Amino acid sequence: MSFSSFPIIDLKADRSTIVQSLLNACSTTGFFYLRNHNLHGAQERMFSLAEAYFRLPLAIKEQHFITPEDRGYIRVGQENLDSANIKQIDEKEAFNIYTSDKSDQLPVLFAQPNNYKLISDFQRACYDLCMELLMYLADSFEIDRDYFTSRHKWGPDSADKLRLLHYPATQKKIANAEHQSIRAGAHSDYGSITLLFQHNQKGGLEVLDRLTNIWHPIEPYEDMIVVNFGDIFEYWSNGFIKSAVHRVVMPVEHLTGSNERFSIAYFGFPNHTTLLSPILSKVIADRAFEKDEHAKHVLVHNNERIITAGEHLRMRLNKTYKY
Numbered sequence: 001m002s003f004s005s006f007p008i009i010d011l012k013a014d015r016s017t018i019v020q021s022l023l024n025a026c027s028t029t030g031f032f033y034l035r036n037h038n039l040h041g042a043q044e045r046m047f048s049l050a051e052a053y054f055r056l057p058l059a060i061k062e063q064h065f066i067t068p069e070d071r072g073y074i075r076v077g078q079e080n081l082d083s084a085n086i087k088q089i090d091e092k093e094a095f096n097i098y099t100s101d102k103s104d105q106l107p108v109l110f111a112q113p114n115n116y117k118l119i120s121d122f123q124r125a126c127y128d129l130c131m132e133l134l135m136y137l138a139d140s141f142e143i144d145r146d147y148f149t150s151r152h153k154w155g156p157d158s159a160d161k162l163r164l165l166h167y168p169a170t171q172k173k174i175a176n177a178e179h180q181s182i183r184a185g186a187h188s189d190y191g192s193i194t195l196l197f198q199h200n201q202k203g204g205l206e207v208l209d210r211l212t213n214i215w216h217p218i219e220p221y222e223d224m225i226v227v228n229f230g231d232i233f234e235y236w237s238n239g240f241i242k243s244a245v246h247r248v249v250m251p252v253e254h255l256t257g258s259n260e261r262f263s264i265a266y267f268g269f270p271n272h273t274t275l276l277s278p279i280l281s282k283v284i285a286d287r288a289f290e291k292d293e294h295a296k297h298v299l300v301h302n303n304e305r306i307i308t309a310g311e312h313l314r315m316r317l318n319k320t321y322k323y
């Protein structure tokens with residue numbers, strides 16, 4: 001598997017194919033497309049709800065302004081995912097809903113019983129899918145099948161988050177591919193595994209090949225989820241699993257027509273007290289990992305104490321938001 005032919009994992013394939021493909025994908029591109037996932041209907045309903053929310057007046061949306069615990073509404077220009085580039089401002093708005101959030105913590109639209117049920121059911125379906133993938137991944141590493149899932153317990157201590165994203169239409173014209181405007185800065189995700197839903201053929205998502213430093217577009221396919229590995233797996237595998245560096249740019253093909261984009265991300269995250277110590281797996285025991293530029297921010301603590309998932313999250317969030 002490589003950046004020239006992006007990995008596709010089919011959940012209807014046989015177990016050994018899935019296990020082998022996962023091992024290849026996590027150690028090369030750090031992301032893959034997932035086919036036959038069963039979330040299609042719910043995904044469409046979630047996009048309709050997200051669109052209705054983002055069309056509300058700003059004053060209503062700001063009633064649930066992002067909290068220091070990372071819950072709520074993030075307005076355009078507030079988040080900079082590329083913390084190494086302090087001038088960068090992301091041209092997007094977003095809303096974060098943790099799986100542990102109760103309806104009375106949410107905006108009226110999301111708290112309506114049918115919408116709250118839609119959100120909760122969608123979160124649970126995303127969680128179940130992540131757990132299925134994490135069990136296959138444990139098989140890939142020949143460790144206990146529940147090794148990863150037991151560190152992602154569902155319930156009040158769950159740190160999983162659903163994020164609705166909206167990139168408003170702009171009038172920007174892009175001269176050429178070298179000068180595309182950045183809608184979400186280059187970053188790796190903070191968590192373990194992310195499910196990313198794209199919509200309406202609106203592209204712009206790109207992943208970096210760290211070896212060649214070339215960005216590759218991740219085309220949107222309505223029937224496939226984009227799955228990527230995050231920082232937590234880079235810690236757990238001592239760098240063998242790649243935390244995919246990605247960004248969102250203004251797609252060239254949308255110079256004509258609306259360039260508005262909606263996307264939805266579900267971030268799997270271990271329970272906060274989980275230690276980020278490397279897994280003991282014979283599959284990676286003999287492999288040397290060379291730290292590259294992009295992994296440095298994750299694996300800088302060689303001689304320091306092992307940190308927890310919660311500490312890692314706090315470190316990354318502090319660098320991301322402007323309040």
Ligand SMILES: O=C(O)CCC(=O)C(=O)O
Nearest residue numbers: 165184189205248263265
């Ligand atoms: O909107 C997208 O396609 C990507 C969003 C993203 O990477 C993120 O929120 O972490």
Ligand SMILES: [Fe+2]
Nearest residue numbers: 187188189246
């Ligand atoms: Fe991301």
